[in-house]
Amino acid sequence: MTLFSLFDIAGSALNAQSQRLNVSASNLANADSVAGPDGEPYRAKQVLFEAAAQPGVAGVRVARVVEDPAPPRLEYNPGHPLADEQGYVAMPNVEPVHEMVNMISASRSYQANVEVLNTGRQLLLKTLTLGEG
Amino acid sequence: MIDKLSEALHFQHQALRLRHQRQDVLANNIANADTPNFKARDIDFAAELARAAGREGGRKTLELNQTSARHLGASGGSADGGVPQRLYQMPEQSSLDGNTVEMERERVRFADNALRYQAGLTFMNRSLQGLKTAMQSE
Numbered sequence: 001m002t003l004f005s006l007f008d009i010a011g012s013a014l015n016a017q018s019q020r021l022n023v024s025a026s027n028l029a030n031a032d033s034v035a036g037p038d039g040e041p042y043r044a045k046q047v048l049f050e051a052a053a054q055p056g057v058a059g060v061r062v063a064r065v066v067e068d069p070a071p072p073r074l075e076y077n078p079g080h081p082l083a084d085e086q087g088y089v090a091m092p093n094v095e096p097v098h099e100m101v102n103m104i105s106a107s108r109s110y111q112a113n114v115e116v117l118n119t120g121r122q123l124l125l126k127t128l129t130l131g132e133g
Numbered sequence: 134m135i136d137k138l139s140e141a142l143h144f145q146h147q148a149l150r151l152r153h154q155r156q157d158v159l160a161n162n163i164a165n166a167d168t169p170n171f172k173a174r175d176i177d178f179a180a181e182l183a184r185a186a187g188r189e190g191g192r193k194t195l196e197l198n199q200t201s202a203r204h205l206g207a208s209g210g211s212a213d214g215g216v217p218q219r220l221y222q223m224p225e226q227s228s229l230d231g232n233t234v235e236m237e238r239e240r241v242r243f244a245d246n247a248l249r250y251q252a253g254l255t256f257m258n259r260s261l262q263g264l265k266t267a268m269q270s271e
Contacts, residue, residue, distance in 0.1 A: 013164030049168040057161035116160045119247045131261040
């Protein structure tokens with residue numbers, strides 16, 4: 001356990017939370033993308049967090065990004081070029097409300113970790129000037 | 134002489150070391166606030182400090198008899214304080230994903246620990262100043 005391990009811990013959390021924010025942003029941006037590079041509608045993505053496996057304290061990391069298995073949302077729009085013979089268009093399975101909640105939660109966690117980082121920095125600076133006063 | 138000097142600062146040193154380790158544990162809790170199945174942990178500061186101070190003060194804690202070089206020590210730590218025991222916290226309100234981090238409590242604990250760390254630093258500074266003053270000629 002080194003002097004600066006606090007920065008690694010809080011830094012790993014900042015990293016993980018910002019990745020979660022990015023995934024949320026990607027989901028929101030693609031909420032209406034009916035066709036991706038593979039021709040399929042966009043699928044909502046989710047990050048999976050896991051505690052970094054090390055003896056002692058080690059922070060958090062993103063284990064992997066998974067796709068939401070929910071079926072695509074069908075929208076009736078016969079005029080759409082991608083509509084099937086019944087007139088339905090397969091839309092992405094993104095839930096904007098879920099994404100907004102996810103985004104707020106991620107930004108709050110990010111803030112908490114920034115606070116941890118700031119406090120740790122102040123304490124370390126004081127420690128470095130120990131005995132000078 | 135140097136022994137005496139280091140002994141004068143020893144207790145503060147142990148206290149600061151434990152505060153620093155506890156800070157890491159609490160920061161880890163906050164970092165893992167959204168990790169499924171993560172269990173929040175903490176250090177029992179008073180018990181660990183008593184252990185560290187007691188061990189260094191000549192009184193040995195209970196240890197297993199080691200008759201072979203391959204036996205592991207049972208004291209739970211090495212000579213320089215060792216690794217403090219990280220206990221699991223009992224959550225007041227459990228969550229569905231098995232995570233036991235309660236953000237408010239963690240933040241309070243973290244702030245409290247940071248303040249006490251600063252207090253420790255102040256005590257240490259004053260001890261150093263006292264020693265310096267004692268060593269200076271008029």
